[in-house]
Amino acid sequence: MTMLTAIIADDEDLPRKDLRRMLEQAWPELQIVAEAEHGADALEAIQQHQPDFAFLDIRMPGMTGLDVANATRGRCQVVFTTAYDNHALEAFAAGAIDYLLKPIVQDRLNDAIARLKERMNTKAAPTDLSQLMQELDKRLRAPVAERIRWISASVGDTIKMFPIEKVLFFTSDEKYTRVVTAEDEAHVRKPLKEIIDGLDPELFWQIHRGTIVRADAIAKAHRDELGKVSVELRGIKETLKVSQAYAWRFKPM
Template identity: 80%
Template structure:
């Protein structure tokens, strides 16, 4: 039976190099899709149901961690990363594998051997939800460097939003909307820039364009199609949760 995989990395050279190395060291492995973004990777996994997903940990929009959480148990995840070993201490031995960039042939062969062993013994892909949460925390901005205030220009006025008062952020292509229980404004800063400065225990991403304050959640509602919306204390808006982040609410 042929083993199948997808590759996801937002950088062209690492993506091509991993595919070349896999062709050399595991020629019978069939690559079903090569993706530039996490959203593409999620779609490829849903369409092709590969045995393995090689995922870059950090990609624009959906990260490799987000993709792995969305499809947990459906395929084996191998993460590629340029982060140092301190962050990678979050990986439990043998649960999942990672490849530190630039990837060495020896390290890749070790990962291949482990994967082949899992398939030979018919091991199912492990549930890595808690592991992903821990790794995500370690890769976030240190507490000393986190955002404390968001400032937004509205005409001749500068509005100041303390982070602890903000309920959610939502973005379009040019602006990010900042909403508190008392006011709102738009800032010329990408959601990704803002996310990197937030405490991951207090702020949850629930959609590629929405980040909410977790302790402001009053309810999460699942409709007949299995899709979630959330409501926040101090806001009348119902915010959509994309499939990639629905795992946060499955136990609610």
């Protein structure tokens, strides 16, 4: 049997080493032939080793993972790795492209491995990434939105000011966004999608298409007999539903 090979490219040492360790445990038949800290090194490694797979961080200084994938188009199957980036994830999902969200969890990696094995078994050609990469490149090179510090909401003839650190969650409510703290709530005339861009993704997690929750406000998560997940928050008696797309956040450690 021909040995399958891969390279890993990430400018951060710890995530790169963690991914290698997880791959070696979950897919011992896969040989990691090279690691790269920069896009240029990844490109050189792909040209030298001709791997079957490339795990590429999309945000690397200089030459990004997108640049590398574009330069080596069709030579290997690509799996992108990325820290939380809502625009990128939407584009990946729409294009049915494999990606791993950092910090990478084993279940998600196992799913990606299963898809890669299936593609190799069916001798599927590497996915055409051209249109997707154009869209991603445009989004990822755009200026990062300034972080929101306050939410202002009109309530009658009063303007309420909510410090962002006091907000427990946001939910879409038709043309408005509901903003909830432990003491109060209000509706703002701004779509949730625009608010997401100004939130710190390490502090606020998307758990549903229409729900963003502050991570440290989550007290516990429940999974019912059908496998559906919901979360309870500290300081408020309200349960929020978690969609299947985001249920992986609440896998046991």
